[in-house]
Amino acid sequence: MKIKVDHHSDIPVYKQIVVAIKDMILANELIEGEALPSVRKLAINLGVNPNTIAKVFFILQSEGYVDSKPGIGYYVAKPPPSSIEKRLMDLDDAMRRIILKMKRFALSEEEINKRFSAIMEGVFENERNRS
Amino acid sequence: MKIKVDHHSDIPVYKQIVVAIKDMILANELIEGEALPSVRKLAINLGVNPNTIAKVFFILQSEGYVDSKPGIGYYVAKPPPSSIEKRLMDLDDAMRRIILKMKRFALSEEEINKRFSAIMEGVFENERNRS
Amino acid sequence: MKIKVDHHSDIPVYKQIVVAIKDMILANELIEGEALPSVRKLAINLGVNPNTIAKVFFILQSEGYVDSKPGIGYYVAKPPPSSIEKRLMDLDDAMRRIILKMKRFALSEEEINKRFSAIMEGVFENERNRS
């Protein structure tokens, strides 16, 4: 399990890991029933304190993303329905905020469209080349 | 000077204010040479401690966005050239990250385009109505 | 870590400590990766408020001299290259200013040389005795 942790970010480490794992589950990169790494292993793997990972799993469990089998470990649960839609709306909001900032910096509708297209180009170029 | 401060955000108050003022300068909403509100007044205005504002101005000054005349007040300085370009690149990066997340959640290129257009629609509808 | 702090100097305490630590790093008396004393301990050690030390480390970090691992402590970073050269040029400038003052007080080139030699004598006498 590969998660980038930024110790200098304002977002606390445990939150970074929580959303990273949530996103893996929502993106079906972790499938229902799959076992999560042990607290200790993940802690070493990510270079953080085991307490931090324990907190992460506690939060994920309380929000219904994972189940615990005491003495054995944690398993991916079925994510709450509509959680994916909610996540997408958050992304929409984030996108809207960025667009508003660009607009504030005097970028025209056209210029913003151009920037967006350039980024999309970069993100999807691999697929196109492959086909 | 109107700045929204969220005391419950992970981003510390002083940083929220720093970027808010930076963006006002970069967006030319504050123009070079203009006087900023005094530390104490802004502190009362935003409902934070004067020390917090002092820290904000200290950082803005060390980054070259404002200049202080001790005993008189703070003034908007000429922002380092290319700082606006750098800011726009940061926004591009943020947008790219959002797009990648959407893609990861199995949205197709087309679907992402649609979402983006819908947001742009919302942001620019006023202008279009006016014309 | 021994730093002399003069509370009656015009130079603010936090700046005195900043340059003292910077110079230790530039002089390789603190080596890269070495842990610095904790904020609280150094504060007690130097007889100043923890906030003052926090400010010191904040500045040193923003200038790239140290790195923080929140919850663990501060560590000496690799100082920006050429920072030592810049420091030496500052010293040259200071020396030039002194020489100009002496000249202004009607000291001849010869007399200034003599004063300089006398000082050098005092500074390096130990070494010479040893050899």
Add this chain to the structure above:
Amino acid sequence: MKIKVDHHSDIPVYKQIVVAIKDMILANELIEGEALPSVRKLAINLGVNPNTIAKVFFILQSEGYVDSKPGIGYYVAKPPPSSIEKRLMDLDDAMRRIILKMKRFALSEEEINKRFSAIMEGVFENERNRS
């Protein structure tokens, strides 16, 4: 009367002006009996507050560098004897401190001598060319 005032220095403006005028007197650039500019004129000239200049003159007078003729103005007095020697010892001290810093940054006696000579060269080259 030309004095450089640095509003961003840690040394308060009034002190900067005090030593500047003291040095002019010690260097005989202002001679005994000469009239000093009026408080208001000097304030405008240097771009500082008249109160600051008043304080400067007050200090200079209390240290015996100037006399006041109430209702008329300030005049250069005979500087306290040996004040010039004291000033030179201060300069020696400053020079010694610089040399010690250089030594700390691993410069050898030879290297320091070289730097000093280079600076002296620069300071005295005009004279030599003239002769």
Add this chain to the structure above:
DNA sequence: GTGGTCTAGACCACG
């Protein structure tokens, strides 16, 4: 324990 942030309140120098 550590760093990071914030508040409250004080004093100084300067305008």
Add this chain to the structure above:
DNA sequence: GTGGTCTAGACCACC
């Protein structure tokens, strides 16, 4: 009035 500094003390997140 202004900025600049410092103290005292608190709370949080993280190790």
